[in-house]
Amino acid sequence: MPRPSQRDRILDAYTDLVVDAGPETVTLDAVAAAAGVSKGGLLYHFGSREALLDGLLDRARELNDADLATARAADEGVSRYYLRTSVDDPAAGSAVYRATVAMIKLAATEPRAAETTRRCMAGWRAAMTEELGDPLAADIVATVGDGIYLRSIVGDGSPGLVDAVEEVIRRAERS
């Protein structure tokens, strides 16, 4: 992994700010300061606020797709992988996780972000349906994962589910 480009550093800063302050309060000034560049410098890399959003969304999508690929290749299976990584802590979370949370927070306001989020969710649901065979079981697992994301958006964890991933899947599968 080469050292992160200036572009990536800026996107990292933007992502972090969105995750812990919310989209509305994030200004170009704040992003620039957090990334260690001036506003002018930021606007050299991303011509506008919208371009910055697109940058975040593109990267979120890439990270998501890579993560889904990893999950598909994992021994534990997609469902287990998804549920397990959904209960991560947003603050200490992985790059994918933080990008995803940022994307969802942005989705409350930006149609583009909502669209990208739907795409990502659909990918996971499809993979889980494929894996579990039973569409309803897949839908339950996917929805539980989505619920966990919503909770982290509102600053709530899902402690009860962390240790119950196996059992949740087992119950979802019963017919």
Next chain:
Amino acid sequence: MPRPSQRDRILDAYTDLVVDAGPETVTLDAVAAAAGVSKGGLLYHFGSREALLDGLLDRARELNDADLATARAADEGVSRYYLRTSVDDPAAGSAVYRATVAMIKLAATEPRAAETTRRCMAGWRAAMTEELGDPLAADIVATVGDGIYLRSIVGDGSPGLVDAVEEVIRRAERS
């Protein structure tokens, strides 16, 4: 029910705008126009943007509490009631539903909204735990409901779950 006060009309307009455009784009001008008053008129009733937010949050909380009380009294039980009403369509939704969606969208940015949302969620979870006995089953049902809300935030329905409410609860309960 007396005809809605001007205050309520304004809150209705604000709620609707947040639900279908997102918090970031909603200006006092837009709210005033939608409510059929001038910006000055709006600011007579709510002294600031923040006061307007508080108004929405207070009402959302009231509506939520009343809804929870209804659910507790319902023959079908809290879990079934919660899941069933969670799959409502946001556009055509009830007042509680729209207020809740608005609150969650606001939660992405406003700590106060996040706090209120957590409170509301906790109330439902508690009621379901009480009802089902099994904490994990309650947690699963609650999380599925939350996931359904997240989906409607990003403009996605949960068609597969609409007709499967009974079955979802049945599976969640299995131990």
Next chain:
DNA sequence: GTCTATACGCGGATAGAC
């Protein structure tokens, strides 16, 4: 490539008429 300085528009809030 990155910075400083500045122009510009918009949204929030106030003052005061009616």
Next chain:
DNA sequence: GTCTATCCGCGTATAGAC
């Protein structure tokens, strides 16, 4: 109580130096 007019601050974007 509700309106119009106006002010002010802030955030985006541009121009141009280095």
